[in-house]
Amino acid sequence: MVDNDDMVLNVFGEPLEICCKSPITGYFRDGLCRTDTSDYGLHLTCALLTNEFLEFSKSQGNDLSTPRPEFGFEGLKEGDKWCICAGRWTEALEAGKAPKIYLSATHQKMLSMVQIEVLERYALDLE
Helix, strand or coil, X not given: CCCCHHHCEEXXXXXXXXXXXXXXXXXXXXXXXCCCCCCCCCEEEEEECCHHHHHHHHHCCCCCCCCEHHHCECCCCCCCEEEEEHXXXXXXXXXXXXXXXXXXXXXXXXXXXXXXXXXXXXXXXCC
16 A cells, blocks of 8 residues: 555644655655555665675665666765665664665655664754
8 A cells, every 4th residue: 555645644643744856766766755566665765876886785686876778777876865765775774884864855664674763863953
C-alpha cells in the first residue's frame, strides 16, 4: 500500500518535506523519502552524501556513485541529497560513516529503527 500523500509524515509528525528534485530521489522518484510495501530497502532517510558514505555503500554492495545510463542514473557525488535505505544508514552509523540527515525530509518510520536522539545528532535542519 502506497503512503497516502496527505498522511506522509516526517520524524516530527509533520508533513514530509521534499528531500531533493535534482537529482530526483525517492523510491518513487518524486523527491520524497516515502515508501510502500514493495520498497524492501525502506528509502526513508534524507541524507547529505559524503565521499566517505558513498565509498562505504559501495563496499557494502550498493554503488551509488557510478553512472548507470541504462537506468537513467547519473551517479551521485558528495553534496547530493538522496533518500537512502534505513538499513544502510544504520550500518554506516555503526561503522562511524553515517552522513548528516534532514529530519524534516526523513520519514517517520525511521523512528522504529533509530531513536530520535540519535537522529538529532546527525540533523542538519535543527535550530
